[in-house]
Amino acid sequence: MRERLARAPWRLLAGAAAVLAGAVLALTALLGGGEDTAVDVRGGGPVTPTTRTAFVPQLGLAVVYPPSWTQTVDAKVIRLRSPEGSILLTAASPFAGRRPADVKRTLLASLRKRLAPARTLRSGPARLGPRKVYSVELAGRSSGRPVRALALVDDTPYRTYAVTLITSASPSARRLREARAILQAIRFVKPSKPPGR
Numbered sequence: 001m002r003e004r005l006a007r008a009p010w011r012l013l014a015g016a017a018a019v020l021a022g023a024v025l026a027l028t029a030l031l032g033g034g035e036d037t038a039v040d041v042r043g044g045g046p047v048t049p050t051t052r053t054a055f056v057p058q059l060g061l062a063v064v065y066p067p068s069w070t071q072t073v074d075a076k077v078i079r080l081r082s083p084e085g086s087i088l089l090t091a092a093s094p095f096a097g098r099r100p101a102d103v104k105r106t107l108l109a110s111l112r113k114r115l116a117p118a119r120t121l122r123s124g125p126a127r128l129g130p131r132k133v134y135s136v137e138l139a140g141r142s143s144g145r146p147v148r149a150l151a152l153v154d155d156t157p158y159r160t161y162a163v164t165l166i167t168s169a170s171p172s173a174r175r176l177r178e179a180r181a182i183l184q185a186i187r188f189v190k191p192s193k194p195p196g197r
Helices: 002-028 100-114 173-185
Strands: 052-056 061-065 070-073 077-081 087-096 119-128 131-142 145-155 159-168
Touching: 052 070, 052 077, 061 077, 061 087, 061 173, 087 100, 087 173, 100 131, 100 145, 100 159, 119 145, 119 173, 159 173
Parallel strands: none
Antiparallel strands: 052 061, 070 077, 077 087, 087 159, 119 131, 131 145, 145 159
């Protein structure tokens, strides 16, 4: 029993590494997603919503984003993709509880491997919504093209979060403004239990 307990943290780290590696690998994947169209009840025509929200209650993770972006959500990761694919944002929560050192280490190793040869442009505190978080910015290559990655890590008493923003070498100013707005609108709240528990 003691031996199983000693191995348990490595299993958690392996699971977290898989979640974070999946988020990083998504940088080259094409993400699907449909567009919702609301209808103006007064005039009967379509109305374009100004924002959408992706929320995973079990993780206490909410992301507000422009309607032109596509999103996918799986068990532990929210992925957002700009319309032309120049920016990919992932928000993940691989661990319950406070595990920022483990998430930083795993996320940076995954990014450095995926963007090799990667170099660190900046490392230090940053803002994610109202929160002060750890951040590191990297430059590297993906599929032979230059890319930049911003990794942000934060934790609450309930979960540890990793947010990654990956951009092409020169995304438009409009898409960068949208990405900054998304980062400022990310919220971590107390997770709810899944139904039936």
